[in-house]
Amino acid sequence: MTVKLDFEECLKDSPRFRAEIEVVQTDVSELETRLEKLVKQCQAMLEAGRVYCQTSKSFVNGLRELGHQCSGDKMMEECLDMISKKLSVILEAQGEVIETTQKSVKTKLQNFVKEDVRRFKDVRKEFERCSETLEGALVRNGQAPRGKTHEVEEASQALVNARRSFRSGALDYVLEINVIEAKKKTDIVMAMLSLMESQAQFFQQGHQSLSELDEYRQRLNEEHTQFVLSAAREKRDMEQRHAAIKKKDTTYDDSIMDFNADAPNGIAMEGYLYKRASNAFKTWSRRWFSIQKNQLVYQKKFKEQPTVVVEDLRLCTVKHSAENERRFCFEVVSPSKCCLLQADSEDQQKAWIRAVQNSIASAFQECREDTHSPRQRCSSVSAGNLLGGGGGGGGGGGEENGGYKALEEVQAIPGNQQCCDCGEPGPDWASINLGITLCIVCSGIHRSLGVHFSKVRSLTLDSWEPELVKLMCELGNTVINRIYEARIDEITIKKPHPTSPRPDKETWIRSKYVEKKFIKKLPETGRNPPQRRSSGKKSRPPTLERPVERPPLKPKPNRATLPRVTGLTPSDLVQKNNTSPHKNVEEEEEDLSGLHPGALLYRSAALQNFPVMADALAHGADVNWVNVTEESSTPLIQAVSANALAACEFLLQNGANVNQADSSGRGPLHHGTILGHTGLVCLFLKRGADYNAKDKNQKDPITIAVDNANADIVTLLRIAKMNKEMREMDGAFGQPGDETYQDIFRDFSHMASNNPEKLKRRSADPKF
Structure with missing residues (x-):
């Protein structure tokens, strides 16, 4: 360590020592000032570096987002992605340089100023105090009178103590001067070495990272050259096209007005x-x-x-x-x-x-x-062959004049000769989910309500499936108005007539079907959950006597007493019905007056009582209501158990889920297959039923139909499956699948609606 001041010299307290001390003090003060300034400059540099890194990271993120936006151009996406990754690596290294500079330079220099220089100042103050004390003792010793021994002794003793204290303080001061001189070199040099090492590591890492792109940069440069040449050629071509088009008369372009059907x-x-x-x-x-x-x-x-x-x-x-x-x-x-x-x-x-x-x-x-398509006229032959005979001939021609036939049949229902809402005669439009006929003005208003309120179809222009015609014939304007206009006498709103303006009709229709202002309000008892019937007695068709006046519930013959589907095969159900003691057991009549709309819909679906079903829906019944007391059965499954084709169609048109299963995992298609209801199976397949769904026994409808040896249902299920596979296979080429599928299902629909006896279950060899 270099000795700045000699210890022997400080004991003499010579003028040379005092001069050297002043020089040292001046140097330390300048050093403190310069170090404080350097620390502030370092802090500003670090803050600017952090801002630069943050801004650079935002720029890199912008490059990455631009690459994602150019995902259609593989070269651009690859270029921007690779460059953004390398820049991210360099920025990470630069962030490490900033942290190293913070620790090795700023902190070390700041500590030197705050600790070492401060300690030097404290020792200097102690030295100056001892120096002043010594000077005072010398003056007092020199002024002591010779004749006063006591004062002389006190002055001498004070001088000895002051000199001893001064020498100790002077030695400490000289030591601190030599120490700070040596530490100044070590701390500053060490800080600079750390800074240079971190900078060298940063540039080396950046160079290495960018060197990895040498090959890619060379290839990218070659591609860029090709881009420049291609752009020049394209620019020349566009300029030529521009000049050629500019010569034409563009005031009117006939080509955009061509009609192309x-x-x-x-x-x-x-x-x-x-x-x-x-x-x-x-x-x-x-x-x-x-x-x-x-x-x-x-x-x-x-x-x-x-x-x-x-x-x-x-x-x-x-x-x-x-x-x-x-x-x-x-x-x-x-x-x-x-x-x-x-x-x-x-x-x-x-x-x-x-x-x-x-x-x-x-x-x-x-x-x-x-x-009038030939395929439609010959569809009956296809279905007849699949059914094993010529029995399907009645289905194909029924739709040739389907619109006008639907008009005749639907308008023949009492009350359907006038529009349901305004009374205009000869309506040729219908709402298929409500089961009413409408004039063209009211049909437009119904269509504006949305399909969740009304599904409008033309009776003359649209093709009508037979099950829809059958559904329309089950309801009618009189039945629906008895429900939706039950309180019309109590309301001040006047029902519109045929010549009423459109706004009046629209107000009436919205009040009637959307706000339901004119229906009878349900009593509080109609909101209670249903009660399970006694399992020890067989129930007969219930009477739905309720406080609200509505069409009486008259079950159709032999429909209400059909057994509820329990997962048994049709033969098991027949045997169970034949062996059940129904003559000797008293029948318990169920009181349904307290049922809420969902339960009412559930019971009336099995009885095919359309007015009560419509009444339940008008009062907010959930069409997919689940009866937890009867194996989570739904109204649609109840209609299946009664083989009620029109009731199933009514529920489906009002939003019933064709794939909702009961607690056994069986949906309507399963139950229709088990009971051998071919017409219902055809209906559900047309409405999108899942023929691959399996019940808790891991059986799908096809397996059940094969087990029950029902050739007709197996044929329908397999044709539906084959049609879907063909549609998926040919869908990429715009093929909708085999059109014969539509023809066959159309014939089955006709027979299910018009000749159901031809679709009765019959045993056959399952290996067909």
Whole structure:
């Protein structure tokens, strides 16, 4: 260690010693000032480094997000991802450099200033105090009178003590001077060495990380060169195309006005038109119109859901409009509203009118082709062959005039000759879940309510499945109005008539079906849970006497006494019924007056009493209500046990879950298969039943049908399975599956509704 001051010299307290002390004190003060400034500069550098790292990390995250956005371009995604990863590694190393600098430089220098320099100052103060004490003792000793021995002795003794204290303080001060001089070198040099080592490690790691990209950077540079050349060629081609197109007259483009009914995207015609609003101001707005799926729709922005102007082009007509002051106007008129449109030119006006007319003709042509297709006429032969004979011939032709046949049968029901809501005669629309007929105006209002309230279908234009016709014939306007207008005499709202304005009809219909203002309110007793019947006695058809007036519950013959499905085979059920002592046991009548709507729907479904079922639904019955006291059975399963085809269709149209299983894991399709109800199996398969679902015995409907030797049901299940496999296999090529599937199921539906005796269970060899 280098000796800054000599210890012997400090004992002499010479002027040279004092001068050297002043030099040392000045150096230490300057050192303290410079170190404090350096510590502040280091702190500022560290803070700036942290900000740089944080900003750089945000930049790297931006690169990574840009790479994800360019996921369609593999080269761009790979480039941005790789660069962001390497930069992240470098930033991590830079963060370590900042932390090392914080510990090795700033903290060490700050400690030197706060501890070593402060200790030096404290020792210096002690030295200066001892020096002043010595100087005072010397003065007092020199002034002591010769004749006063006592004062002389005191002055001499004080001088000795002061000199001893001074020498001790001077030696400590010299030692501290030499120590701080040596420590200044070690601490500052060590801090600088740590800083250089961390910087060297950082740059070495960064160089190594970037060197790993040498190969990739070279390849990327070559690709970039190719991109530049390709971009130059494309730019030249685009400039040539631009110059060629610029020479053309682009004031009007006839190509966009071509009508194409067989367009690949399904859009037969599209373009901009002005549309006059139906509000009081009659404002005009420019919208993008298109004809697609036999509908006229428009939208303001591409991602917006198109607004339907005409639901079905078969119900509208188009004509020129000369009533408005604006030019090139035409009207699209439907039964419910009239839409006034304006084209940009006379040619566009004519093109749009022709397009709408052609679309109307195409829609009617498609309807006629669907109705009179050769495949549909020969479908009965296919089903007849599968059934083992010619018994299926009655089903194929029944749908050839299906719309008009449905109109005749449905309008023959009492009360259906007038619209259910306004009374207009000759309604040709229907709500299939409510079972009522409607005029075209009321049908449009019903459609606006949503399918969870009303499912509207045309009695003349749409094809009708036989089970739907059968369902409509079970209900009717009189029955439904008896439920939904039960309190009409108590309400001040007046029922609309055929000539009432549309807003009045809409208010009435919403009050009637959505708000249900006119139905009888349920008493509190109608909200209690159902009670289980005594298991020791056989129940006979219950009478649903309730405080609320409603159509009487009259079970159909031989339907109410059918056994509830318990998972047994049909033969077991027949044997059980034949051996049960039903003549000698008293029957206990069940009081259902306190049932809540769900239980009421459950009981009436087994009895096929449609008015009571509709009443229960009107009062908020859950169509999927579960009876926990009877193996978690549902109303749909109860209807299956009664072989009630129309009741099942009624529940399905009102939202029943076709796959909801009971506590045995068996859904409606299982129960229909067990009981051999071929018509119901056909219905459930058409409504999306899962033919692969297994019960708790790990048996699916196909296995059950094979075990029960029911050839018809096995055929239906296997055809449904085969059709799904074909559809999945050919779906990528736009094939919907085998159309014969639809023909066969159509014939089974006809027989189930019109000739159910042809679908009775019969034994057959399961190995067919």
